[in-house]
Amino acid sequence: MTVLLGYVPSALGEAALRAAVEQARFRDEPVLVVNTSRGDAYVDPRFAQEGDLARVVRELTAEGVPHAVRQLMRGRDAAEEITEIVETEEISLVVIGIRHRTPVGKLIMGSTAQEILLRVRCPVLAVKAD
Amino acid sequence: MTGMTTRPERGGDPPPRPDVGSGPVAAPVPGQPDGPAPADADAGSTPARDRAQYAVCAFLALVGVLVLVDAARTGHAISAADAIGPKPVPILLGVLLLIVATLYTVDVARGGTGEPEAGEDVDLTTPIDWRTVLLLIGAFLVNAVLIDRLGWVISGSLLFWGSAFALGNRHHVRNLLIAVALSLATFYTFAIGLGVSLPAGVLQGIL
Amino acid sequence: MDNLGNLLDGFANVVTPMNLLIALLGVTIGTAVGVLPGIGPAMTVALLLPVTYGMEPTQAFIMFAGIFYGGMYGGSTTSILLNTPGESSSVVTAIEGNRMAKAGRAAQALATAAIGSFVAGTIATLLLVLVTPPVVRFAISLGAPDYFALMLLSFVAVTAVLGASRVRGFASLLIGLVIGTVGIDAVSGQQRLTLGIPQLADGIDVVVVAVGIFAVGEALWIAAHLRRRAAEVIPVGRPWMGRQDWKRSWKPWLRGTAYGFPFGALPAGGGEIPTFLSYATEKKLTRHPEEFGRGAIEGVAGPEAANNASAAGTLVPMLAIGLPTNATAAVMLAAFQQYGIQPGPLLFERESGLVWTLIASLFVGNLLLLVLNLPLAPAWARLLRIPRPYLYAGILFFASMGAYAVNAQPFDLFLLLTLGLLGFGMRRFGLPILPLIIGVILGPRAELQGRRALQLSGGELHGLLGGWVSWAIYAVVVVVLLWPVLGRFVVRGVRERLVTG
Numbered sequence: 069m070t071v072l073l074g075y076v077p078s079a080l081g082e083a084a085l086r087a088a089v090e091q092a093r094f095r096d097e098p099v100l101v102v103n104t105s106r107g108d109a110y111v112d113p114r115f116a117q118e119g120d121l122a123r124v125v126r127e128l129t130a131e132g133v134p135h136a137v138r139q140l141m142r143g144r145d146a147a148e149e150i151t152e153i154v155e156t157e158e159i160s161l162v163v164i165g166i167r168h169r170t171p172v173g174k175l176i177m178g179s180t181a182q183e184i185l186l187r188v189r190c191p192v193l194a195v196k197a198d
Numbered sequence: 199m200t201g202m203t204t205r206p207e208r209g210g211d212p213p214p215r216p217d218v219g220s221g222p223v224a225a226p227v228p229g230q231p232d233g234p235a236p237a238d239a240d241a242g243s244t245p246a247r248d249r250a251q252y253a254v255c256a257f258l259a260l261v262g263v264l265v266l267v268d269a270a271r272t273g274h275a276i277s278a279a280d281a282i283g284p285k286p287v288p289i290l291l292g293v294l295l296l297i298v299a300t301l302y303t304v305d306v307a308r309g310g311t312g313e314p315e316a317g318e319d320v321d322l323t324t325p326i327d328w329r330t331v332l333l334l335i336g337a338f339l340v341n342a343v344l345i346d347r348l349g350w351v352i353s354g355s356l357l358f359w360g361s362a363f364a365l366g367n368r369h370h371v372r373n374l375l376i377a378v379a380l381s382l383a384t385f386y387t388f389a390i391g392l393g394v395s396l397p398a399g400v401l402q403g404i405l
Numbered sequence: 406m407d408n409l410g411n412l413l414d415g416f417a418n419v420v421t422p423m424n425l426l427i428a429l430l431g432v433t434i435g436t437a438v439g440v441l442p443g444i445g446p447a448m449t450v451a452l453l454l455p456v457t458y459g460m461e462p463t464q465a466f467i468m469f470a471g472i473f474y475g476g477m478y479g480g481s482t483t484s485i486l487l488n489t490p491g492e493s494s495s496v497v498t499a500i501e502g503n504r505m506a507k508a509g510r511a512a513q514a515l516a517t518a519a520i521g522s523f524v525a526g527t528i529a530t531l532l533l534v535l536v537t538p539p540v541v542r543f544a545i546s547l548g549a550p551d552y553f554a555l556m557l558l559s560f561v562a563v564t565a566v567l568g569a570s571r572v573r574g575f576a577s578l579l580i581g582l583v584i585g586t587v588g589i590d591a592v593s594g595q596q597r598l599t600l601g602i603p604q605l606a607d608g609i610d611v612v613v614v615a616v617g618i619f620a621v622g623e624a625l626w627i628a629a630h631l632r633r634r635a636a637e638v639i640p641v642g643r644p645w646m647g648r649q650d651w652k653r654s655w656k657p658w659l660r661g662t663a664y665g666f667p668f669g670a671l672p673a674g675g676g677e678i679p680t681f682l683s684y685a686t687e688k689k690l691t692r693h694p695e696e697f698g699r700g701a702i703e704g705v706a707g708p709e710a711a712n713n714a715s716a717a718g719t720l721v722p723m724l725a726i727g728l729p730t731n732a733t734a735a736v737m738l739a740a741f742q743q744y745g746i747q748p749g750p751l752l753f754e755r756e757s758g759l760v761w762t763l764i765a766s767l768f769v770g771n772l773l774l775l776v777l778n779l780p781l782a783p784a785w786a787r788l789l790r791i792p793r794p795y796l797y798a799g800i801l802f803f804a805s806m807g808a809y810a811v812n813a814q815p816f817d818l819f820l821l822l823t824l825g826l827l828g829f830g831m832r833r834f835g836l837p838i839l840p841l842i843i844g845v846i847l848g849p850r851a852e853l854q855g856r857r858a859l860q861l862s863g864g865e866l867h868g869l870l871g872g873w874v875s876w877a878i879y880a881v882v883v884v885v886l887l888w889p890v891l892g893r894f895v896v897r898g899v900r901e902r903l904v905t906g
Contacts, residue, residue: 145368392459
């Protein structure tokens with residue numbers, strides 16, 4: 069069983085990372101770091117670059133947590149990718165960062181967190197930024 | 199140029215053709231999935247591609263014949279001001295087309311290929327995504343057919359929304375809002391502001 | 406020097422509030438378009454052409470000039486910050502520019518690119534002012550046979566020099582010539598290739614061809630092969646340069662300008678060769694050779710100046726003779742023709758005000774671009790966050806709008822789609838696009854000149870040979886046909902020096 073961390077390079081992602089580390093220690097499970105992008109835009113700030121991922125790996129190693137990193141760019145939303153991974157692999161917990169969205173904001177911009185919360189079978193830990 | 203594909207000028211100049219081993223060396227783009235050089239992209243499908251090129255030759259020959267037939271039909275109208283009339287140029291073009299079609303066929307038979315145009319946004323390792331292309335054409339046709347009846351604002355919105363949908367964007371509501379906003383903005387700025395002829399269609403009198 | 410007086414009049418025209426606003430609009434659109442890799446100035450001018458029908462010609466051209474120059478500026482921003490050339494002429498900038506950015510010197514790279522572009526653009530536009538009148542005087546002395554020869558040279562240059570396969574280039578040219586033939590023949594009134602469709606009697610509008618082949622064809626092709634990518638833009642503060650950087654940049658700027666301007670003026674010269682030459686030269690002349698390949702500022706300064714200067718250079722033959730040397734100039738020529746203005750030697754006589762205002766607006770636009778780009782370059786990079794489905798949906802949207810607006814007929818939209826599919830097919834089979842556009846735009850003119858020349862000789866072919874000019878041009882045509890053999894030697898030598906040197 070693995071803890072899945074939906075990571076984006078931002079303060080929210082860092083908060084989620086810390087929570088994931090804590091949970092992984094608590095459950096004694098490895099962490100699967102997942103970062104995805106649709107790849108539609110030339111520049112996607114949510115897509116972690118080499119430096120970001122290297123930092124994440126360093127932190128996980130320093131904490132002594134076994135880990136794996138998966139980056140996907142297949143033209144699909146983060147929610148779709150995470151849902152698929154949960155369905156096909158043994159995931160015990162999904163950890164994501166969440167932020168406030170108004171109903172109109174959700175209608176126009178969509179809410180990845182909401183989709184994951186509603187679709188995924190396993191428990192979801194939604195972390196706010198510090 | 200390994201690791202970095204060149205982009206042709208959006209106007210038709212072909213990319214600087216990388217001869218093997220020459221060309222400035224550039225670092226691979228971070229995070230970009232490996233882009234292969236176009237030359238080795240379709241090694242497996244080369245025989246199929248060769249055959250498809252014959253269609254181009256056939257097309258050229260067909261156009262040549264069409265031009266010649268039409269030229270024969272054209273009236274012969276020489277006057278004092280015009281020594282040769284309207285026929286010679288089409289006849290010349292038709293003949294040249296047939297010649298080029300032949301030379302092209304020879305080139306293809308000898309294994310010559312035309313590189314499909316590469317570009318920043320183009321990933322040549324995958325075959326043509328017909329679904330997307332057909333959906334785009336569909337969105338375009340919807341606009342073409344409906345524009346006079348429903349007006350630019352509605353049919354233009356459908357065009358934009360349909361195109362965004364065809365290209366894979368899943369934010370349907372957002373796309374609809376952007377589409378309508380764009381159509382209204384362009385209608386007011388251009389049709390009413392600059393006098394460009396865009397039909398109001400069904401919404402005549404409301405806008 | 407009454408040209409100076411004309412130029413000052415032009416400035417007076419440009420510096421009105423309305424025209425300045427339009428110039429600002431033009432350079433903004435141009436920069437935005439240059440930053441986004443999928444779109445180029447040629448396509449943008451083609452897309453905006455129908456929209457400008459309601460505008461005064463002066464204003465429309467001020468805007469187009471802004472777009473033309475702006476494209477060059479925007480392209481370098483993307484090259485430096487993203488290692489992706491925004492324009493094909495920015496390819497070389499990306500080599501050193503991106504390395505500089507990765508080494509934390511993005512601000513300097515952007516600054517030298519912007520300032521170098523300004524310097525080169527200003528000098529080149531000055532050269533334009535100086536060089537064009539003599540060229541016009543020369544052009545006036547040309548007769549119909551000479552013009553015919555010149556256009557033949559254009560055809561040959563565009564098919565034989567560019568691209569690897571001359572057969573395909575020639576095929577593309579022929580298709581363009583055929584498209585140009587559709588419609589009622591101007592001299593005799595006969596219908597040609599109209600296939601019984603009444604809407605085709607007026608011929609196929611050049612704008613529809615340009616928009617169809619460039620915009621729609623491109624969009625369909627990208628849709629077929631969309632590559633997914635999500636790179637990182639290197640964050641950068643306000644561009645600036647230190648004293649050392651200025652010292653190292655100013656000579657490459659001047660050298661780059663010297664390379665760029667003549668190449669821009671040559672048929673099929675283009676913006677790429679001078680940038681390569683500039684890069685090679687700077688590499689040879691630099692006092693810091695170890696920096697090349699790791700972020701040498703000369704490698705950005707020179708090529709950027711070269712590509713801006715070549716943009717100005719393309720205007721010389723376009724305005725003075727009516728001969729476009731690249732796709733953007735071809736579309737600008739079509740724009741002139743849409744307004745019933747024929748670029749060429751008589752342009753300066755008949756439309757003196759318009760031309761000098763246009764040239765003055767180039768200076769003003771250059772300045773606006775410097776002011777716009779220097780502080781705002783990082784902001785422009787944010788445009789790259791727009792998802793491509795929106796970009797290409799937008800292209801199809803504006804393309805349809807423009808095509809419909811030409812004649813207020815849905816027929817033009819179907820025509821647009823047909824041409825778009827043609828453009829798609831050409832990209833699929835590797836047929837170059839530029840010969841087709843040149844064929845559509847220059848074909849009818851070439852035929853006109855040819856028939857005029859033959860009229861004088863009563864239909865005998867020797868009528869196509871006029872004065873010494875036409876003989877000289879035909880000689881050049883022969884050289885150009887043999888150029889691929891020579892050219893591969895020269896260009897490959899340059900490239901090999903870039904790799905091994």
